[in-house]
Structure formats: structure tokens, C-alpha cells
Amino acid sequence: MLEATKLSVRFGEKVALDAVDLTVADGEILAVLGPSGSGKTTLLRVIAGLQTPDSGSLSWDGRPLEHVAAHERGFGLMFQDYVLFPHKTVGGNVAFGLRMVGMADDRMAARVSEVLDWVGLPGYQDRSVGNLSGGEQQRVALARALAPDPRMLMLDEPVGSLDRSLRERLVGELRHLFVERAITTLYVTHDQEEALGLADRIVIMREGSVAQEGTPEQVWRHPAGEWVARFLGFDNILDATVADGLADTGFGRFEISGDVVGSHRLVVRPDGFKVSPTGTVRGRVVTRRFRGGHYRLQVETGGGVLLEMELDEQPVPMVGDTVTLSVDPDAVVVLD
Amino acid sequence: MISSGALNRRRRIGKAALIAVPFTFLGYFFLYPLVSVLGISFFPDGEFSLSSFSTVLSRGSLREAIWFTVWQAVASTLLTLVVAMPAAYVFARFSFPGKSFFRAAITVPFVLPTVVVGAAYLALLGPNGPLGIDLRQTVWAILIAHIFYNYAVVVRTVGGLWAHLDPRLEEAARMLGAGRWRTFREVSLPLLRPAIAAASSIVFLFTFTSFGVVLILGGLSYSTIEVEIWRQTTAFLDLPVAGALAVLQLVGISAILVAYSRYQERRSVEQQLRPVVEVARRPRGRREQGLVWGTLGFTGLFLGTPLAVLVGQSLRVGGGYGFDAYRSLADASATLVPPVEAIGNSALFATTATAIALIVGILAAVLIAYYRGAVSRWFDVVLMLPLGTSAVTIGFGFLIALDTPIDLRTAPILVPIAHSLVAIPFVVRTAVPVMRSVRTRLREAGAVLGAPPARVWREIDLPLVFRAMLVGAGFAFAISLGEFGATSFIARPDAPTLPIAIFRLLGRAGAANFAQAMALSTVLMVMTAASILAIERFRVGEMGEF
Structure with a gap:
């Protein structure tokens, strides 16, 4: 050793x-x-x-x-x-x-x-x-x-x-x-x-x-921490207020796991989004690139925040579409 | 509008003019004397005969000179490699304060006139030297002087490649379990082989044709072929035997050059060379510090001591020190002309030789660099021949050839012409790579903007090549200042150059003459060093690795 x-x-x-x-x-x-x-x-x-x-x-x-x-x-x-x-x-x-x-x-x-x-x-x-x-x-x-x-x-x-x-x-x-x-x-x-x-x-x-x-x-x-997250390629780093297991980002609320409260920085992994009519995050597709097994999309939410995501379920929305997204609590990491 | 036929004709005339000047010059002043040497040795009495060769091979003293020439050259080469290898490593792999100064300083001995080196070792290893040992007329004095002389060749050539070798190759060997010595033997040494071969052949050639050093330090006990050619000519007036010796020496030199170029063609190991900046670093730890400073200390002592002793002896007056020897240089009582006149002669000859070498060399370089084809390739080879021909052979050739069609043998211009022959290859070698490196695109851009070829050369090439020409001029000047072998045949007694004056003074008895010789050597050393240091300022990159 x-x-x-x-x-x-x-x-x-x-x-x-x-x-x-x-x-x-x-x-x-x-x-x-x-x-x-x-x-x-x-x-x-x-x-x-x-x-x-x-x-x-x-x-x-x-x-x-x-x-x-x-x-x-x-x-x-x-x-x-x-x-x-x-x-x-x-x-x-x-x-x-x-x-x-x-x-x-x-x-x-x-x-x-x-x-x-x-x-x-x-x-x-x-x-x-x-x-x-x-x-x-x-x-x-x-x-x-x-x-x-x-x-x-x-x-x-x-x-x-x-x-x-x-x-x-x-x-x-x-x-x-x-x-x-x-x-x-x-x-x-x-x-x-x-x-x-x-x-x-x-x-x-x-x-x-x-x-x-x-x-x-x-x-x-x-x-x-944020540096490691960015180095690993996670670009969805958001400021949020957390209460009762819900994170409020200013452009939508979603569930997270763990029991933190107050102001925090979060990272949402790109594989943590899903197109869902019951979703809580709304935005407009800005770019859409086919990457083999999946599509990589940039979605602009209210307040101008850009979210990076990987979607693989058809039909994948087109550029300019307005989408409603749900967030997988397991894909959200509280950074501090 | 010029028709294309007229343009072609003009280009052809231009090219012919370009060829004519260097070709005529080299033909009359180099090839013709060389052919005359062949003539006098194979046709001693106008008819073909090998008698002069059989004289050389049957006379004991001459056989001995040939044997001594070979073995001292081998020994000098091996010893120089061993002694200079640590410095090659240190300069290649480490950076330290004052490195560029050190690098320039170790080159000084290499460019010093042979007469100065001989005089310096006479001062150091003579009976009055500070070491208290008398090594005059021993082979050791000759070998040590040869190492001194060629130290920089090994450091620059081997160190030059070493600096570009990826140090991780050595680290890879270390990681596979090889110790330092084993790593050197199995990895560094084989990879350095091309540079070692190049350095060895240069050192061998220089020591094989060693003249001034052997003449001064070997006395009557040791002589090389070169010394024998001079002695047979000046002392015994046996020109056919001198010619035969010159031919044998030429054969030996050609054999070395052919063997070396064969070797170069054969080696095929591709190396990944790296820029020097990535490789050199500060020494770390006591071991590396010790190696670096120990090597530099040795180098400084080994190269500095003879020169310091030379200067010291020039200042010696009886029991004390003073400038008496320098003052007495203006005194003509003991010599034909006051020794100080030699300074003026040398300066004038060197300036003339530099001008000739630049004119002929630049024309030749233009031809080689810009015209592709058989003529320019062949010319490239012919131009290098004076480098492989010993200076003594050139001087000897002048003496026996240049009495027809007009007797030039006593013309003062002959001395700078001989010097320029030695210098032209250096001028060409420094200018050609720079000329070739001027990109065609640059010239095309000039042409598109309306500049005719001569204008393009003046406005684009010339400014870029100018520095190379300055370097070439510096080399030519230094070479001419120190040239002894050829000059010893053709200098007129009333117009000696510095090396000739020093040699004459060394041949006279008495402390005053010795001190004068030391003073004159010091003057020559300073003049040579000044022209070389001027070169170092203009040297760009790795131009001209001499």
C-alpha cells in the first residue's frame, strides 16, 4: 500500500x-x-x-x-x-x-x-x-x-x-x-x-x-462544491430557497431529497429532467443537439436561466417549443 | 514590356555572372594550387614517378610523423570526449545564472589562433610556468592543448543534441530499474551517437591537421604530417616529398569525411526532439548543485588558467610586473620590423580577407540557396573542400603554383586571399540556411506588389540575411587574424602577421623575446575574442554551429 x-x-x-x-x-x-x-x-x-x-x-x-x-x-x-x-x-x-x-x-x-x-x-x-x-x-x-x-x-x-x-x-x-x-x-x-x-x-x-x-x-x-460540479460538466447551478423538501428557484419549484432548509446553491444533473404535463418548471427550447443515445437541450426559463438537459424519450421537443419539465429529486445535489 | 525570351536570357546571364565570380576565384586560388600539389608529387621531374611516395614511406622520421599524426589525433579525440562530456551534460540539462556568458566564454579557446594556444601552453607548462613542471616537447603538452582547443566542440555539438533529447527517455529507463550509469550507457549514449560522431570527426580532423600547436609545443621531438610538409618545404626544399605528404594527408582527410557521411546516411533512429526551454532546469539538491558548480569550476580553471598565465607572463618584468614587454613592441632593434607593425598588418589583412570572403561567399550562397539543380549542388560540395584541405597544403600550393601566369607569390594580396579561402565555407554555411529560410511566400508578396527580383532581394532577403552576413564577417575576420598554416608559406619577411611575428619571437632565446611573444599573443587573443563576442551578439538561434 x-x-x-x-x-x-x-x-x-x-x-x-x-x-x-x-x-x-x-x-x-x-x-x-x-x-x-x-x-x-x-x-x-x-x-x-x-x-x-x-x-x-x-x-x-x-x-x-x-x-x-x-x-x-x-x-x-x-x-x-x-x-x-x-x-x-x-x-x-x-x-x-x-x-x-x-x-x-x-x-x-x-x-x-x-x-x-x-x-x-x-x-x-x-x-x-x-x-x-x-x-x-x-x-x-x-x-x-x-x-x-x-x-x-x-x-x-x-x-x-x-x-x-x-x-x-x-x-x-x-x-x-x-x-x-x-x-x-x-x-x-x-x-x-x-x-x-x-x-x-x-x-x-x-x-x-x-x-x-x-x-x-x-x-x-x-x-x-461548485468547482467540482462544473469540472464534472454540471452546468445547472442554481440559487434556491429550500423549505419542507421543496426548492424554490424563482422560475419553478421542485422536490429535493434530504432535509436542508434555507438559501442554498443546487446542482441539477442534466439527466434529471423529464418532459411532463404535471411538471413545475416551464421554459422554451433554445438549442437541440442529437448526441446518439439522447438529445442535449438548452431550455431558457423565466428570468433568463439556461438549463442543460439530456432527454431521450420521444417526442423530443423542437427549438422554440414551450415545455413543462419535472425534476428527479435524486438528480439534485445541494452544494453548500 | 519585356518578352519572356528576353527575360529568360537576362536570368541566364545573371546566373552565369553569379557562377563566374566564385568559380573563377576558387578555380584559380584553390583548385589550381591543389592540382599543382598533385603534379609535383606524382611528376617530380616532369615524368610520372612514385619515387617521392616511396621516400616518404621508407624514411623513418617521416613514417614516424605519419604514425604520430594518427595516434595523437585518436588520443586527442577520445580524451576531449571524456573530459568535455560532463560540461556537455550540464550545459544541456541545467539552467544557471550566467549561462549564456559561460557558453560564449567556452567558445573562445576554439576560435583562438593556434599560435596563441601554443604560446599559452608554453607559458603554463614551460620551465617558468606556475605549475613548476616542464612538459615542453612532451606529447602531454600537445594532448592537453588539443583538449583545451576542442572542448567547446564537444560541449556545443553533443550538448546541443542532449539539450533536445526528451529527458523523460532517461526517466523511463530509471523507472524500469536502470541506475544513473546504466541509463547513460544504454539510453543517452546511443541516442547521442550522431552528435558524438559529428564532434569526433571535427575534433579528429582538427587534430589530424594540427600545425601551430605541434610546431610550438612539440619542438623537434614530435611532428605531424602538417609540420613535416612545412619543414620539408622551408628547411630542406624537398618539394616532391612535401607534395607526397600533402597528398597522403588529403587521402586521410577524405577517408574520414567519407566514413562520416556514410555513417550519417546509415543512422536512421528517429528522435522526438524537444525545445530546449522545456528541458533545462535549475539544479536541485546537493548532488546536482555539486555536479553543476563542480563542472563549471573545472571548465573555468581548465580553460581560464592557460590564458591567465599567458597574460601574466606578458606582464612579467624581472621579479615584478609591468608593461615593459608591450612598450618594447615598438622597438625594432632585435627584429627586422617592430613587432607592433604586425598588429597593423593583421588588421589590414583581416579586413581585406573579410571583404573577399563576403563577396565570394555571398555570391556562392545566393547560387546555392536560390538555384536548385546539379550545378548548385555540385558547387555546394566544392565550396566545402577548402575546409577539408589543410591550411598548410593551401599555402604550399600557393607557393608552387602561383608563379604563372604572373608571379603572385610575393604579392601582399596573396595573404588575405589564402585567409579568405579558409573563411569562405564559414560564410556560406552561415548565410545559406538563413537565405533558404526566407519564405517563398514573402518573396511572392514582394513580387505581387511590383518589385523586380533584384529589388525583392534587396528589400526582403537582404535585411533578413544581413545578420547572417555580419556573423560570417566576424568569423572571417577572426579566422584571418589567427591563420598561421598557409601564412607561414607566403607571408613576406617584411610584412609579418601577428601569428608569424609571435612564432618568430618564440623561436628566439631570451626572456625579453619570450615576454614580447606573450604580449603580442595577448593582443591577438583580445582582438580575436572581440570579433567573436561581436558575433555572439548577432547570432540568431542556432545559426552556424561552429
Whole structure:
């Protein structure tokens, strides 16, 4: 188990990490999620031993790591845009870590072909890395990091530079691989969908600090504060007065769960709206975009508030239509 | 309205004129002397004979010179690589206060005249040096001077590539369990191989054709082929043997150049290079601080000490210090002309050589940069030949060739012409990339706005290329100031250049002459450094990596 306590890193005036606490349990897949500049790559580099923290401590299974050099920590790291050795073949790249531990040639060859099988590149040993596609390079980088059987695998935006459809497929494959092999994983990304779909637990970072921590479901259902809500893509942030389980937003009243009262900020998830004749929120459709499984609509309510929503039940109203909407109490989160 | 036929004709005439000037110049002052060298070695008495070659190979002292030339060049190259590698790393990977000053400062030794370097090491490693050891006439003095001389080549060439290597490649190796040494050996070193090969071939070429340093520090004990060519010509008047040596040296140089270009074609590792700013950072932790400041300290001491001792010796008067040696430079009693006249001679020659090199070099650069096709590609290669030909061979060629059709051998203009031959490749190399980088679109925009081609060149290209020309001029000036090999054959006794005057003074006995030599060397060093520092101010980006 990895334990980090109060890690801080400063680059001149800029605070890159501010007293960050973090644990990764054995076999766990932890995603560190945050926008660029939030300190997530610095955190990864400190754990890898490539960056010395200004303060704080780091340990593995209770043993401190401060004086363990990067190459002795036994962690695997898959870099953003891969950083394959251009002077070595695919096999040479994958075997590199095995040679460092002095593995015998025949066992090494077997291991290389085994991990290349895992990542779906059987028989690629003798290829030059210069001629690989982006997806293939990504797989070689993964195989190279996995081959020495690291006690923890760290990945820095591993699918960030691939196109969307390939990215989605690979994230699924990665989770399958990590779970099946019980690989302890620290996964850094700026993409919420990636983090939600892959991780057992998510740590959201903002400006060098941890903004929220929890399972994907917890984070999704109860974003801690307006910044996290907006970062996760929730734009329906409303001021409301709550009494008797009813929220009054000025343009309509709807039920919420929980027992808060008084003035609050609320977020309504885009999937929480339904067209219903008995609804309490009225508005006019401003934009309407087809998104495959659903439609994404912007509805302008009284007072000029724009609501973002995803609707999938036919018939979906057209631009200019006036609609009456009901709100699912479970899709409403009280932010403060 | 000009008809298209007339336009074409005008363009063809323009191109012919463009070719004619540099072609005639190089043909008469470079190729013709070179052919004469071949002639005198293969046709010693007007008939074909290999006798001069068999003399070279059978005479013990000459065989020894050939063997010494090869092994000292190999040793100098390897030692320079090892000694300069830490500085290459530090300059590539770390940023520290005063970095650009340090970078400019380490280049100074490389551009110093060989005579100055020889004099400085004579002062440092001679009997009166501060170290108290006498390494004169030993191979060590020569090797150390060669390392001093070529330190910047390795730091700039290897460090230049290192600065662009993605540091995460090294981090990736560290994460896979490789220690620092192993990472260097298995990742950095193979990736740096192109730069190491380039630096090695440059250092090898320079030390293979080393003349001034060996002549001054090796005395009668050690001589390179270059020194032997000079000695056979000036002392023994055995021109066929000197010619044979020059031919053998040319063959050696060509072999190195061919091997290097073969290597360059073969290497195919594609690298993801990154901008330098992303790579260099401040040293962190005691270990890195120690490495950076330790390396810089060593570099400063290694490169600074000989020059400081040189200046110190020039100020030495009996037991104390003073400017007596400088004052005595105006005194003609011991020499044919007052040594101070050499300063004026050198300044005049350097100005003339710079003008010639600029005129010929810019015309050649225009031809290479703007006209595509076989002629300009072939010309590009021919222009680089003077770089691969040793200065001594050029001087020797002048001596034996330029008596026909008119005897130019004693004409004062010959000295700057020889200097400009060495400088032209530098001018071309700095100007061509900048000329090529002027985008066609810019020129088209000028043309659409009604500017004829010459006007476009003047209004668009010239302002952009002007800085490159200044850099080229600075190089040409510095090269001419320090040129010794060719000059030693053609300088008139009554019009010595600074290096010639210094060499003559070093050959005389007595403390006063030695101090004068040191004073004159200091003057030459300051003049050279000034023209190089002027270049550094105009240098844009990575232009001209010499």
C-alpha cells in the first residue's frame, strides 16, 4: 500500500502540490483527476521518485521511500505520449526493465511475448518503434511498464493523445487488464469519463490540493462544491430557497431529497429532467443537439436561466417549443 | 514590356555572372594550387614517378610523423570526449545564472589562433610556468592543448543534441530499474551517437591537421604530417616529398569525411526532439548543485588558467610586473620590423580577407540557396573542400603554383586571399540556411506588389540575411587574424602577421623575446575574442554551429 502524507512541491513562487494526502491500496485502481495545472503530474513524479518533494512523506507498506532512488522503487510508469526508446525495437523496449533485474535471456523472451500478448501485439518484438501507429505505441509503452511486474503501475494521461473511439475502447481494455491481473494502479487523467469508467476510487485535484475523494458513484452523485460540479460538466447551478423538501428557484419549484432548509446553491444533473404535463418548471427550447443515445437541450426559463438537459424519450421537443419539465429529486445535489 | 525570351536570357546571364565570380576565384586560388600539389608529387621531374611516395614511406622520421599524426589525433579525440562530456551534460540539462556568458566564454579557446594556444601552453607548462613542471616537447603538452582547443566542440555539438533529447527517455529507463550509469550507457549514449560522431570527426580532423600547436609545443621531438610538409618545404626544399605528404594527408582527410557521411546516411533512429526551454532546469539538491558548480569550476580553471598565465607572463618584468614587454613592441632593434607593425598588418589583412570572403561567399550562397539543380549542388560540395584541405597544403600550393601566369607569390594580396579561402565555407554555411529560410511566400508578396527580383532581394532577403552576413564577417575576420598554416608559406619577411611575428619571437632565446611573444599573443587573443563576442551578439538561434 502506498501512503503519501502532506506532500508539497513549489516551483519558485508557484505551489504545484500543497500538502496532499493520498493512499493507494493493494489491487486498487485509483484515478487522479484534475484539469491541466492542477498538480496531478507533479504528484505522479514525486511518487515515482523523479521529483523531490519540498516537504511531506511517502511510504510503501509502512517503509519510507524518501531515500529510495527512482530506479529502486519498483514502480512502473507509463508516460504521457509514451517516450519509447527510439533506438530499440519493440522487443528491446519491453525487455529493458527485465534486463535491469538481470533476467535470463530465455525467460526474458518468454516474458516479452507474454506481455505483448496481453496488450494485443503478439509477434511485434522485432518491429521498429518508429513505424507504429499511436495506438500501437501506447500498447508498447504499457507492455514495457508492465513487463517487470511492478508493485504499482502509474499512468500519466495514457490515452490522451489518441482519437475518441480508440480511447474509449482502450480504457475498457485497461480496466479489464488491471482487474484481472490485480494490478495496483495510479491513473492520472483530466478526462472525467475516463476516470469514472476506469477507477475504483477517484481523487479530484484543484490547484495542487485534493478537492474531493470517493468512488466514481459518490463523486458523480455528490460533487463537493461548485468547482467540482462544473469540472464534472454540471452546468445547472442554481440559487434556491429550500423549505419542507421543496426548492424554490424563482422560475419553478421542485422536490429535493434530504432535509436542508434555507438559501442554498443546487446542482441539477442534466439527466434529471423529464418532459411532463404535471411538471413545475416551464421554459422554451433554445438549442437541440442529437448526441446518439439522447438529445442535449438548452431550455431558457423565466428570468433568463439556461438549463442543460439530456432527454431521450420521444417526442423530443423542437427549438422554440414551450415545455413543462419535472425534476428527479435524486438528480439534485445541494452544494453548500 | 519585356518578352519572356528576353527575360529568360537576362536570368541566364545573371546566373552565369553569379557562377563566374566564385568559380573563377576558387578555380584559380584553390583548385589550381591543389592540382599543382598533385603534379609535383606524382611528376617530380616532369615524368610520372612514385619515387617521392616511396621516400616518404621508407624514411623513418617521416613514417614516424605519419604514425604520430594518427595516434595523437585518436588520443586527442577520445580524451576531449571524456573530459568535455560532463560540461556537455550540464550545459544541456541545467539552467544557471550566467549561462549564456559561460557558453560564449567556452567558445573562445576554439576560435583562438593556434599560435596563441601554443604560446599559452608554453607559458603554463614551460620551465617558468606556475605549475613548476616542464612538459615542453612532451606529447602531454600537445594532448592537453588539443583538449583545451576542442572542448567547446564537444560541449556545443553533443550538448546541443542532449539539450533536445526528451529527458523523460532517461526517466523511463530509471523507472524500469536502470541506475544513473546504466541509463547513460544504454539510453543517452546511443541516442547521442550522431552528435558524438559529428564532434569526433571535427575534433579528429582538427587534430589530424594540427600545425601551430605541434610546431610550438612539440619542438623537434614530435611532428605531424602538417609540420613535416612545412619543414620539408622551408628547411630542406624537398618539394616532391612535401607534395607526397600533402597528398597522403588529403587521402586521410577524405577517408574520414567519407566514413562520416556514410555513417550519417546509415543512422536512421528517429528522435522526438524537444525545445530546449522545456528541458533545462535549475539544479536541485546537493548532488546536482555539486555536479553543476563542480563542472563549471573545472571548465573555468581548465580553460581560464592557460590564458591567465599567458597574460601574466606578458606582464612579467624581472621579479615584478609591468608593461615593459608591450612598450618594447615598438622597438625594432632585435627584429627586422617592430613587432607592433604586425598588429597593423593583421588588421589590414583581416579586413581585406573579410571583404573577399563576403563577396565570394555571398555570391556562392545566393547560387546555392536560390538555384536548385546539379550545378548548385555540385558547387555546394566544392565550396566545402577548402575546409577539408589543410591550411598548410593551401599555402604550399600557393607557393608552387602561383608563379604563372604572373608571379603572385610575393604579392601582399596573396595573404588575405589564402585567409579568405579558409573563411569562405564559414560564410556560406552561415548565410545559406538563413537565405533558404526566407519564405517563398514573402518573396511572392514582394513580387505581387511590383518589385523586380533584384529589388525583392534587396528589400526582403537582404535585411533578413544581413545578420547572417555580419556573423560570417566576424568569423572571417577572426579566422584571418589567427591563420598561421598557409601564412607561414607566403607571408613576406617584411610584412609579418601577428601569428608569424609571435612564432618568430618564440623561436628566439631570451626572456625579453619570450615576454614580447606573450604580449603580442595577448593582443591577438583580445582582438580575436572581440570579433567573436561581436558575433555572439548577432547570432540568431542556432545559426552556424561552429
